[in-house]
Amino acid sequence: MAKTASPRRKPAGRDRAAAGERIVKLARQIVGVVHEREDPFVDIPARTLSNVQFNEKRGIIELLDGKQRRSFFSLLGRRKGEGSQAKKFMQTLRVAEVCKRLIGADDSTSIRDLFYNLKVPIKSPDGKAKELVFYEQNESDPIIEDIEVTVNALREELGVHAENKGNMVGPMTITDNGDRIDLTAVGSGGWGVPSIVEPDVIQFVRHKAKFVLLIEKAAVWTRFNKDRFWEKHECLIIHGGGQPPRGVRRLVYRMHNELKLPVYVLVDNDPWGYYIYSVIKQGSINLAFESQRMAIPAARFIGMSSYDADRFAIPPHVPMPLTDEDRRRAREIREYPWFQRKEWQREIKHMEALGVKLELEALSNKRFSFITEEYLPKKLAAKQWLD
């Protein structure tokens, strides 16, 4: 099947009412088919590797227009071990129904709560059905993603949230759910980044920031906050406790696009650090649909680079050797289309050649504030980043 890229979608914040209308429209189409005494179906954009491409011009991973039909009158699964289309059709409509209900109530819930809300017997004419709509959360999670791509809405618009993780401080005042918060006065703990940060919840009131620094680890962020890096360098510092959750990614995306702030990403020098950066920059294969409202193609990799140990004279006994798993992952990552530029090939191959990884905390071998007082200021001044 020939594939073209999906038309570019509106990159604005969430419009829950519009998403709700698209759910109703989907339901009306299905009812229409039923009235025509035909087999009702839902066409769901395929979230498969073959339906994903890296758009070099836009710099993001995007979904193509391949679709999978889910028919009511089919007891066959699409893949071995998968439930019948009839069952998945029913599940899809039940999840859509809950999302519509959440939108109507201006409410939101977690994916686990949503699962339990639908751990109920299937409706049957005689009311005696014993089978449940869902038995396990790993059945309902992918259906939520199906609804997202089918009605073209982020799950935050539907009212389904992921975990809340991450903190932010810096020279900016926001409102969060009506509360005005000065992010220069939120203490050592910082403001907790919620899982839903769409414009109807979080508004940027004013700021004096020159850039956003996204730090991989909470403990390293604590050091940057303690040393008031955000004050000296007029920036917002944010972390997501490892792989940043959706709330952190969306917030950084919004600050980049709405406030025109450059974004620097600071991660461990290991394959997992490169990967975290790449998800922030291009999006991920699993959630290619969301790249256009999550990915930040202009995000800069400020470190740690595999050249930093040498640049900053880190003694050779400090880095840790790459494990077999690290080496396997490094090979995978350097095959990704978005790491094909020669600077990136050089960066990754240099790590492999050295055979070691360098964590952010390794800079504490010099002294605890080396990272905030020397390492990062020097990297920024020398424009030693990759994009």
Place this chain on the structure above:
Amino acid sequence: MAKTASPRRKPAGRDRAAAGERIVKLARQIVGVVHEREDPFVDIPARTLSNVQFNEKRGIIELLDGKQRRSFFSLLGRRKGEGSQAKKFMQTLRVAEVCKRLIGADDSTSIRDLFYNLKVPIKSPDGKAKELVFYEQNESDPIIEDIEVTVNALREELGVHAENKGNMVGPMTITDNGDRIDLTAVGSGGWGVPSIVEPDVIQFVRHKAKFVLLIEKAAVWTRFNKDRFWEKHECLIIHGGGQPPRGVRRLVYRMHNELKLPVYVLVDNDPWGYYIYSVIKQGSINLAFESQRMAIPAARFIGMSSYDADRFAIPPHVPMPLTDEDRRRAREIREYPWFQRKEWQREIKHMEALGVKLELEALSNKRFSFITEEYLPKKLAAKQWLD
């Protein structure tokens, strides 16, 4: 060896200068022994199961007075596979040295940063030693605990922090590192609880709270915040993202002891939920030393109880079956001395007899706000808790 409980230590906040002085005193003792041309040593309170007891009267797990001697002139390890006493003696002093440095600089750092700071060659007379003080973090972490018990200081006093995780909101104003924060106006994300919450960092300015509600999960806390439970019920709501980190435990301890607020703990009804509650209440075996400044013997278990499914008419298809691992853990937990009261035996055995577990999110089977609007208000009104 006959054992008596350690004398009760001062339960006040951190006094870093005093902890620093105790490190210096320890070093002076060692130097004194050296001057007498004897074998220098450190006596470290033993953190072994046999040196721990549950003090029924105080309701906490506490360390007894058993000690282990670490001698400089011994190349033998205490256990098979353990490093020599000479090596551990050296490591102990190096970690103590870093802690003293942190105290002197009024600084703090993470356990991983501390490890990297000491991933350095051993000092040797000819300066040619190749061996490192530490190779892996799992060597340095226990030494930090050794220093804690030896100089009788919490690691927060030494300046070593764990992860920061958890959020809080409610009718209280605090200062955090000098910033005044009104916890009724911190939005949907809430204030991020830092890893160090000692009185020199966090002060309670004023409050109108009647109790503290500690919730196991971030997503459930989000529901309580969204429904403004803290406003309707005049309480502080806090979560620690699963097993609460030290910062959350210490903060709840301080609110309980300094503000005289009752503490209610809301966890999943499974063995892991019981365990989370028991750590908050009595402390843990691993960190028995810290119980006296972390444990809250009067903390109340408000739910979920194994009787709640019946009390709240949760349909039988909603709970999940106990796994073999759950059953094994349940048996272990009901053998703990602190779960011997008949109400607790009844509670745990009832879960085992039902053969199911009930997560907090399972209440969403009724409706998403059932937990905040019906479940918890009813439990509190009926005083349906265990202590």
